[in-house]
Amino acid sequence: MTQGIADAPGTSKSGLDPHRLLPADPASRALALDLYNSVKDLPIVSPHGHTDPRWYAENEAFPDPAQLIIVPDHYVSRMLYSQGIDLGALGLPRVDGGWTESDSRKIWRIFAENFHLFRATPSRMWLEHSFQEVFGWTKRLSAETADESYDHIADCLTRPEFRPRALFERFNIEAIATTESPLDDLKWHRRIRDSGWTGRVVTAYRPDSVVDPEFEGFQDNIEKFGELTGENTASWQGYLNAHRARRAYFKSFGATSSDHGHPTARTEDLSAAQADELFQKALKGSCSPQEADAFRGHMLTEMARMSLEDGLVLQIHPGSHRNHSKAIMQSFGRDKGFDIPTQTNYVDALKPLLDAVGLEKNLSIILFTLDETAYTRELAPLAGVYPVLKLGPAWWYYDSPEGMRRFREMTTETAGFYNTVGFNDDTRAFCSIPARHDVARRVDSAYLASLVTSGRLDEDEAFEVAHDLTYRLVKQAYRL
Amino acid sequence: MTQGIADAPGTSKSGLDPHRLLPADPASRALALDLYNSVKDLPIVSPHGHTDPRWYAENEAFPDPAQLIIVPDHYVSRMLYSQGIDLGALGLPRVDGGWTESDSRKIWRIFAENFHLFRATPSRMWLEHSFQEVFGWTKRLSAETADESYDHIADCLTRPEFRPRALFERFNIEAIATTESPLDDLKWHRRIRDSGWTGRVVTAYRPDSVVDPEFEGFQDNIEKFGELTGENTASWQGYLNAHRARRAYFKSFGATSSDHGHPTARTEDLSAAQADELFQKALKGSCSPQEADAFRGHMLTEMARMSLEDGLVLQIHPGSHRNHSKAIMQSFGRDKGFDIPTQTNYVDALKPLLDAVGLEKNLSIILFTLDETAYTRELAPLAGVYPVLKLGPAWWYYDSPEGMRRFREMTTETAGFYNTVGFNDDTRAFCSIPARHDVARRVDSAYLASLVTSGRLDEDEAFEVAHDLTYRLVKQAYRL
Amino acid sequence: MTQGIADAPGTSKSGLDPHRLLPADPASRALALDLYNSVKDLPIVSPHGHTDPRWYAENEAFPDPAQLIIVPDHYVSRMLYSQGIDLGALGLPRVDGGWTESDSRKIWRIFAENFHLFRATPSRMWLEHSFQEVFGWTKRLSAETADESYDHIADCLTRPEFRPRALFERFNIEAIATTESPLDDLKWHRRIRDSGWTGRVVTAYRPDSVVDPEFEGFQDNIEKFGELTGENTASWQGYLNAHRARRAYFKSFGATSSDHGHPTARTEDLSAAQADELFQKALKGSCSPQEADAFRGHMLTEMARMSLEDGLVLQIHPGSHRNHSKAIMQSFGRDKGFDIPTQTNYVDALKPLLDAVGLEKNLSIILFTLDETAYTRELAPLAGVYPVLKLGPAWWYYDSPEGMRRFREMTTETAGFYNTVGFNDDTRAFCSIPARHDVARRVDSAYLASLVTSGRLDEDEAFEVAHDLTYRLVKQAYRL
Incomplete structure (x- = not known):
C-alpha cells in the first residue's frame, strides 16, 4: 500500500478536506479511507475523453488560466450563462468571428466573482482539486483572490513542468x-x-x-x-x-x-x-x-x-x-x-x-x-x-x-x-x-x-x- | 443567531423530537442543528399557496377543529378514503348538496381513530407540529385522546389569538x-x-x-x-x-x-x-x-x-x-x-x-x-x-x-x-x-x-x- | 420477544454478519436490531411464489446441490451467462433435448469458481444465508471450497431433515x-x-x-x-x-x-x-x-x-x-x-x-x-x-x-x-x-x-x- 493520507494529515489543511466524499459514520469512514489509500496512487487509465492530441504532439505551454480552464469547459460556462453572464464575456469564440472577450484576466475575474454559483457542484470540486493539486494554490476563489490566483496559475503555465x-x-x-x-x-x-x-x-x-x-x-x-x-x-x-x-x-x-x-x-x-x-x-x-x-x-x-x-x-x-x-x-x-x-x-x-x-x-x-x-x-x-x-x-x-x-x-x-x-x-x-x-x-x-x-x-x-x-x-x- | 433549540432542551420533551429530520451521525447532526438554529426564526415568505383571502379580510374565528384541519385538506381525507372511509363521513360537501356529516366532533373521532394510517407521512408531521406549536397540545392523537384534543383545539379557536x-x-x-x-x-x-x-x-x-x-x-x-x-x-x-x-x-x-x-x-x-x-x-x-x-x-x-x-x-x-x-x-x-x-x-x-x-x-x-x-x-x-x-x-x-x-x-x-x-x-x-x-x-x-x-x-x-x-x-x- | 441475536453473538462469527443490512450509525443500529429481533422469528407467510407443489406432495429428497440451487434459479444462471458461461455448461435443459451438462459436481465447480461475480448482489446474500442457516456450511464459496461445499450439501440432502x-x-x-x-x-x-x-x-x-x-x-x-x-x-x-x-x-x-x-x-x-x-x-x-x-x-x-x-x-x-x-x-x-x-x-x-x-x-x-x-x-x-x-x-x-x-x-x-x-x-x-x-x-x-x-x-x-x-x-x- 502507498503512503496514505492518514499518515500525512497536515498536507491539505487549508484546502481540500482529505476525507471528502467518504462516509460520515466512523466505522465506514475508516475502512473507506483504507480502501481509498489502496487505490489513490494507481495509474490513471482514461479510455474515453476529448483532450486534444495536438497538446501532446506539440507540447507547447498552455496559453493562460482562462483559456485553459474556462473557455473550453462548458460545465463552467453554462453555469455562469444560466445566471445571466454572456458567453462572449467569457471569451467563447463566435461562429461569425464577432467580438468576444480577449482579456483573459477579465474573464477570470468574472469567473472568480461568481464562484459561489458552483457551490456543491462537481465543477467546484474538480476546480479546487486542480488549483491545489496541480498548481499548489489553496485559497478559495473569489473577487478578492481573483488576481492572485490568476497570477499564480499564469506563472505556473510558463514553466516546463506545466507543459502537457x-x-x-x-x-x-x-x-x-x-x-x-x-x-x-x-x-x-x-x-x-x-x-x-x-x-x-x-x-x-x-x-x-x-x-x-x-x-x-x-x-x-x-x-x-x-x-x-x-x-x-x-x-x-x-x-x-x-x-x-x-x-x-x-x-x-x-x-x-x-x-x-x-x-x-x-x-x-x-x-x-x-x-x-x-x-x-x-x-x-x-x-x-x-x-x-x-x-x-x-x-x-x-x-x-x-x-x-x-x-x-x-x-x-x-x-x-x-x-x-x-x-x-x-x-x-x-x-x-x-x-x-x-x-x-x-x-x-x-x-x-x-x-x-x-x-x-x-x-x-x-x-x-x-x-x-x-x-x-x-x-x-x-x-x-x-x-x-x-x-x-x-x-x-x-x-x-x-x-x-x-x-x-x-x-x-x-x-x-x-x-x-x-x-x-x-x-x-x-x-x-x-x-x-x-x-x-x-x-x-x-x-x-x-x-x-x-x-x-x-x-x-x-x-x-x-x-x-x-x-x-x-x-x-x-x-x- | 437566535436562541437555539440546543439551549432549551426541555421545551419539546413530550412532543416533537427537537432533532427531527437531522442527520444521524453526530458530526453532521451538530452542524445541521447549528445551521437550522440560524434560520429557524427567519420570517416566512410564502410566494405560492391557496389560503383564502377572505380569512384575512374578515378575520373571523375558524369554525371548529374538523372544519379547519380535516375537511379542506385532501392530504388528510385521501388517506382516510384509501382505507375505506367515506368522504361524506368526513364532512366533505357533495356537489348535489346531499348528506354529509355535519357533526364535527364525529368527524374528528374518525380521524383520531385512524391516526395510525398517517405514520411516517408528512401529514403526520405537519399535524403534530401544528397541534403542538400552534395549539399547545402534545399528546398523540388516538381514539382515547380524540375528545380531549377536539375540546382543546375548539377552545383555542374561540380565542382572539387564534383568529387568522x-x-x-x-x-x-x-x-x-x-x-x-x-x-x-x-x-x-x-x-x-x-x-x-x-x-x-x-x-x-x-x-x-x-x-x-x-x-x-x-x-x-x-x-x-x-x-x-x-x-x-x-x-x-x-x-x-x-x-x-x-x-x-x-x-x-x-x-x-x-x-x-x-x-x-x-x-x-x-x-x-x-x-x-x-x-x-x-x-x-x-x-x-x-x-x-x-x-x-x-x-x-x-x-x-x-x-x-x-x-x-x-x-x-x-x-x-x-x-x-x-x-x-x-x-x-x-x-x-x-x-x-x-x-x-x-x-x-x-x-x-x-x-x-x-x-x-x-x-x-x-x-x-x-x-x-x-x-x-x-x-x-x-x-x-x-x-x-x-x-x-x-x-x-x-x-x-x-x-x-x-x-x-x-x-x-x-x-x-x-x-x-x-x-x-x-x-x-x-x-x-x-x-x-x-x-x-x-x-x-x-x-x-x-x-x-x-x-x-x-x-x-x-x-x-x-x-x-x-x-x-x-x-x-x-x-x- | 424471542431470544435475540445480540444475546448470542458467537453463533455466526465466521459467516454472516449478524448486523448485516442494519444502519451504520450506532443509535439507529441498536434500535434496528431490537426491531429486527422482535420480528425475526415470526412465521413466514409467503402469499406469492413459484415453488413446485410436487415437492410437498411427494416429499422426495432434492437430487443434488446443483439441481437444487443452480439449475432452477435464473438469478444465478443469468449472472454466469452474462460473463460468457454457457447455459448448457450449467445444466439447463435444452428445448430440443440436446446436450447439457449432467455432472452436477462439474456445474457446481463452475459456479464456485465464479462466485466473485455475485459480490454485492442479493443472490450472494440469499446463497450464503442458505449455505449457513439451512446447511450449516459457513466458509466462502470458491474454487478451493467447491468440492467441500458440494459434498457437505449433497450429504445433507440425503437426510430426512432436508426433505421438502x-x-x-x-x-x-x-x-x-x-x-x-x-x-x-x-x-x-x-x-x-x-x-x-x-x-x-x-x-x-x-x-x-x-x-x-x-x-x-x-x-x-x-x-x-x-x-x-x-x-x-x-x-x-x-x-x-x-x-x-x-x-x-x-x-x-x-x-x-x-x-x-x-x-x-x-x-x-x-x-x-x-x-x-x-x-x-x-x-x-x-x-x-x-x-x-x-x-x-x-x-x-x-x-x-x-x-x-x-x-x-x-x-x-x-x-x-x-x-x-x-x-x-x-x-x-x-x-x-x-x-x-x-x-x-x-x-x-x-x-x-x-x-x-x-x-x-x-x-x-x-x-x-x-x-x-x-x-x-x-x-x-x-x-x-x-x-x-x-x-x-x-x-x-x-x-x-x-x-x-x-x-x-x-x-x-x-x-x-x-x-x-x-x-x-x-x-x-x-x-x-x-x-x-x-x-x-x-x-x-x-x-x-x-x-x-x-x-x-x-x-x-x-x-x-x-x-x-x-x-x-x-x-x-x-x-x-
Whole structure:
C-alpha cells in the first residue's frame, strides 16, 4: 500500500478536506479511507475523453488560466450563462468571428466573482482539486483572490513542468484515448508516435460524420471518406469497406474502441438490400428523419459486426438532445452546454442488435446513459444477462458524487461489478483529469465500505474490488 | 443567531423530537442543528399557496377543529378514503348538496381513530407540529385522546389569538400569496388593503379558466373577461389586451407572479394568425383535444412575453392528471385528492417557449414537476443553462422530507443552489404553514451539513446558503 | 420477544454478519436490531411464489446441490451467462433435448469458481444465508471450497431433515402459495391435502394461458378450458362461466388470489358485445397485437368483477418484456433470465378498471411494478387514494436491500404503510425463502429505526409497524 493520507494529515489543511466524499459514520469512514489509500496512487487509465492530441504532439505551454480552464469547459460556462453572464464575456469564440472577450484576466475575474454559483457542484470540486493539486494554490476563489490566483496559475503555465507532457506524466496517466473522426488524418497522433515520447495516447473511432445522414456535409464527408480509403463509397459494399479500412488505420494508432453518439439507442438489423436503399437515399440527401434514424440504427449493428472481426470495443452514448438552443447554436456553435438529456428506451431499441450479435463472447459493447431511470429498469437487467453488454460509468450530469453513488446503488445488485468497466473522465479539461478520477475512487471506496459495514461484502473482497474498479476492469474492458 | 433549540432542551420533551429530520451521525447532526438554529426564526415568505383571502379580510374565528384541519385538506381525507372511509363521513360537501356529516366532533373521532394510517407521512408531521406549536397540545392523537384534543383545539379557536390575522403574525409571515382567477374581483384583497392591517397578502394571476378551452364554461368566461376589462375578447388582440389589463389589475393588488397548471409542459410559439384561428375555434367550442392543448401551450409563450413587459414571474405546474376518478368528480367535485402525477417531458415541450424567450435576462420562469425522474435528466440541465429558467421546490407528494432531500441531491450538482427559488408551501391548510417551512429548513440544513462533513462545501458557506435557501432566494425569485 | 441475536453473538462469527443490512450509525443500529429481533422469528407467510407443489406432495429428497440451487434459479444462471458461461455448461435443459451438462459436481465447480461475480448482489446474500442457516456450511464459496461445499450439501440432502416437508417446517412457514394455470388439475395440491400433512400450501389462479390471445396454443387452451369445466367456451358467457368455475375449484384448494402477468398495465372496460367480438377473433387467431392487448386489458376488469363475487385478491404484475432473446427462447425456452423490465404507465392504463370498480370496499387489487419510477409518481398516489388498490412489495431486480429501501422511501410518505401488503418472496428457489424474508425484515427494521432516530415515528409505533409489515398485513391483504 502507498503512503496514505492518514499518515500525512497536515498536507491539505487549508484546502481540500482529505476525507471528502467518504462516509460520515466512523466505522465506514475508516475502512473507506483504507480502501481509498489502496487505490489513490494507481495509474490513471482514461479510455474515453476529448483532450486534444495536438497538446501532446506539440507540447507547447498552455496559453493562460482562462483559456485553459474556462473557455473550453462548458460545465463552467453554462453555469455562469444560466445566471445571466454572456458567453462572449467569457471569451467563447463566435461562429461569425464577432467580438468576444480577449482579456483573459477579465474573464477570470468574472469567473472568480461568481464562484459561489458552483457551490456543491462537481465543477467546484474538480476546480479546487486542480488549483491545489496541480498548481499548489489553496485559497478559495473569489473577487478578492481573483488576481492572485490568476497570477499564480499564469506563472505556473510558463514553466516546463506545466507543459502537457510533463503534466501527463505527473498525473500518472498510463494511457489516454482521444476521439477522432474517420476523416481525421491523425497527424497529431503520428507526430506523437514519431516524437519518441513514451506517453501512451491512443485514438478512438467516432464515425458520426459518416454514419449520420443528418450530419452537416454528409455527402461531402462520404466522398472524402472514399478518397481517404480508395474505396468506392458510392456503393454500400465500398462504404462498408471504407469503414473497415479506416478502422484498421485507427487501430494502427492504438485505437481499441469506436464511439457512437446517436440521439437514441435505436438499432436495426436490415438486409443488405434495405441498408443499401437507405444509404443511396442518404447519399442523395433524401432520407426522412425516420429513415436517417433507421440508417444510424443499422450502422450500429454493422459496426458491431466489424468489431467481431477487428476487436474494437463499441461504445454507445445515446440520449442527448444536442445543441438545444437554436440561437446559441447559431452564434456560438456546437457543444456549448446546451446538450439536454432525453428519455432513452434500451429494451426495444437494442433488440435488433442483440438478436444479431448479443450472445457473442468475443464482442464487447459498452452502454452509457443520460437517463438514470434506465439503470435499474433496463440497463442493469440487460448487462446482467447479455454476454456482449457492459455498463459504462455515470456520464455527464451524473459524473458527480451523487451520480456515481446512484450508479453503483442502482446497477450493482442486478449487474454486479464485473459487468461494469471502471471510470471514464470523458473530458476536454486536461487539468481536471486527476480530480475526476480521484472523485470516482473516493465514491467507489465509500460505496464498498458501506457494503462491508452493512455485511454485504467481506473486507478482503472490498480491497480487491476497489482495485478492479480503479484499474483492472478498464484495461480489460477497453483492451488497453 | 437566535436562541437555539440546543439551549432549551426541555421545551419539546413530550412532543416533537427537537432533532427531527437531522442527520444521524453526530458530526453532521451538530452542524445541521447549528445551521437550522440560524434560520429557524427567519420570517416566512410564502410566494405560492391557496389560503383564502377572505380569512384575512374578515378575520373571523375558524369554525371548529374538523372544519379547519380535516375537511379542506385532501392530504388528510385521501388517506382516510384509501382505507375505506367515506368522504361524506368526513364532512366533505357533495356537489348535489346531499348528506354529509355535519357533526364535527364525529368527524374528528374518525380521524383520531385512524391516526395510525398517517405514520411516517408528512401529514403526520405537519399535524403534530401544528397541534403542538400552534395549539399547545402534545399528546398523540388516538381514539382515547380524540375528545380531549377536539375540546382543546375548539377552545383555542374561540380565542382572539387564534383568529387568522393573529396567527398570521404569530407565524411570522412576512408575505403570503393567494391564487385567484382573472375573473375574480379581488374583493377580499381590497378589503384587506382597505382595513389598514399591515399583513402582506398578495394575489397571483391564475388564468386557467380563460386560457384552457377545455375548462368548464370557457366561452362564458371569455365573455365575462371582456366585460371586466372593457376589451373585445371575441378578437385575438382584444383577448390578449384583456390579459394585459387584468394582469395590471392583479399587480395593483401586489401580484408578482402568474401560475399555470396545464396537464403537460407543452409550449407552442404560433404565428398570430395560427393563434387567432385556434382561439376562434375555442370560442366556438370546436377545438379538438390536440388543438386545445396547442392553444394552452401557445398561451404560455404569450404569458411569457407579457411577463417581459410587466415583470410578473411565470410559474409552470405541469403534469397532473387531475380529478382522476370520474365518480368522485361527479359526487364531490374537483381537488379531492385524486390528482395523479403523470410522466412529463420538458426537453421537447419547452423548446418553442425557450427558442422564443429562453435567453432573456429580465424574465423569470419557475418550473415545477410531479415527475421526479425529470430532476436530473431534464430540469437541472435546462435550469443549469437557460437564463430564464429556475427550479421550483419539490411539489405535492414530494413536499416531504424524502422528496425534498431527493430534490437537493438530484438538482444541486447540475443546477447549483442559485437556479432554485427557496420553498413554497402551496397549501390551503393554514395551520400547517409553519410546519411545512420548518420541515424545509430542517431538510436543507441536514443536506448542507452533509455537504460540509463530506468535504463538498465549506462551513461558512453552508450558513450563507442556508440563509439564501430560507429567505433571500424566494424574495429575489418572486420579486417580493 | 424471542431470544435475540445480540444475546448470542458467537453463533455466526465466521459467516454472516449478524448486523448485516442494519444502519451504520450506532443509535439507529441498536434500535434496528431490537426491531429486527422482535420480528425475526415470526412465521413466514409467503402469499406469492413459484415453488413446485410436487415437492410437498411427494416429499422426495432434492437430487443434488446443483439441481437444487443452480439449475432452477435464473438469478444465478443469468449472472454466469452474462460473463460468457454457457447455459448448457450449467445444466439447463435444452428445448430440443440436446446436450447439457449432467455432472452436477462439474456445474457446481463452475459456479464456485465464479462466485466473485455475485459480490454485492442479493443472490450472494440469499446463497450464503442458505449455505449457513439451512446447511450449516459457513466458509466462502470458491474454487478451493467447491468440492467441500458440494459434498457437505449433497450429504445433507440425503437426510430426512432436508426433505421438502421437514424444511418447510424448519423454515417456520405458516402458509405458502404456489401458482397454477386454470388448465392444471391441481393433482399435487390434492395429494398434499389427502396426505394428512398439516403444512398449508395453497394455489393461486394464474390464467395467462386462457386470457392472452398471444399465448402459445391459446385456441387449444380454450377448448381444454371448456372440457375441464363443462362450459361452452366458444361463447363469451360460457368462457366467463368457465373462469368462475375454475376459480371456485382453485378456491377449494385454498386459493385466495389470482395473478396476472401482462406486458403492460393496460385495462379496458368494454361492453359485452365488444368483448365478445374480440373474444371471437381471439378464438380464430385473428387478433391484431392491439386487439390482443385490449382483450387482456378487458379481462383484468372481468377478473376484478369476479373477485367482487368470490373474494379472490387480484394481483397485477405488469411491465416485463419476457424472453427478450429470441435465440435463448428457442434453445432453452421461457424464463431463463431474459425478462427485461420496461416503462410502465399506470395512471392512464388503470383508469378503465378504476372507473369500473376502483371505489369498491370489498375488492383488493395488488399492484406490482418493475419500473421504480412509478413508485412516487403513480403508484403511491393511486394506492394512497383508491380503496381497492394496495402496493405489492419490491419485485424482481428490486427484491434486494437497495430496492426494498427505495420502495419504502418512495412509497411510504404518500401511501403510508397500510396501503402495502408485506413481503412476497416470489421464488422457485426453495432454500432461499428464509433468506429473502430475513432480508426484508432487516431492511424494514432499518428503515423504521431511521424514522425513529429522525423523529418521524415514535419508538413504540415502530415495533407495531415492524410486526404489521412482517406478519399482519400480508395475512390481511391476501386473506390468508
